[in-house]
Amino acid sequence: MKPEKTAMIRFYEELNDFLHKKNKKRDIVFHFFNQPTVKDIIESFGVPHTEVDLILVNSISVEFDYHLAPGDRISVYPKFESFDIQKITKLRKSPLRNIKFILDVHLGKLAKYLRLLGFDTIYKINMDDASIVNQSKTEHRIILTRDIGILKHNKVQHGYYVRSDDPKSQIKEIIQRFDLKNSITPFSRCLECNGILKQVSKTEIIERLDPATRKYYKTFYICNKCDKIYWKGSHYQQMAEFLSEIVGFNTSTEDT
Secondary structure, eight states, rough: OOOEEEEEEEOOOGGGGGGGGGTSSSSSEEEESSOOHHHHHHTTTTTGGGGOOEEETTTTTTOOBBBTTTEEEEEEEEOOSSSOTTTTSSSOOOSSSSSSEEETTTTHHHHHHHHHHTTTEOOOOOOOOHHHHHHHHHTTOOEESSHHHHHHSOOSEEEOOOOOOSSHHHHHHHHHHHGGGGGGOOTTTTTOOOOOOEEEEEHHHGGGGHHHHHOOOEEEEEETTOOOEESSSHHHHHHHHHHHHOOOOOOOOOOO
């Protein structure tokens, strides 16, 4: 066996969420053999590579495939919210400008909340990890998950580990993490299938409405994929109240 080597690593800010208590917010001296990549070392501490936006080795920005040398000092940083590091980071070719999501099987409620806010969100209860990773790569979608393991897959470019296990806290977390508040377009997507809603005349769908709905409502929307019909009934009012409570977004509840 080749001789053991030593290096030092430190994780900053919310990356400490993934660390064992003894390793949080401190320089960590570790031992290694051969020449592992810095990605391997980072993930060996439980931190998914998708959570990392900047790696400095001896104060120089490196890529995930950098091979460690004895005595290296590694600093690992999460997403920077307050300033642009595009000129110095080597980890991402470019950010995703058209935000689209794909969620694992544990986040069904969050998927509906994201669709309610108008975000393109794929969620299927029977999707396995491989399918999620492949669709994420093909369609340039951000993986949202409560399973750290899926984010360590080499094919994953954009992903986020959802910290909270409460759906209302989760949607607040995602809005803040991806700075989505100004991109909200409520009631523009189907909650069931993620299709786009478009207004439809009452006469076109009147045979599908029950008598009370025909009598009291005049504005209707239909999904372009599954044909589900929406109108501003009691469920709409409840969702409007939810929007106001969660994201401070007010919308009319009157049928026009």
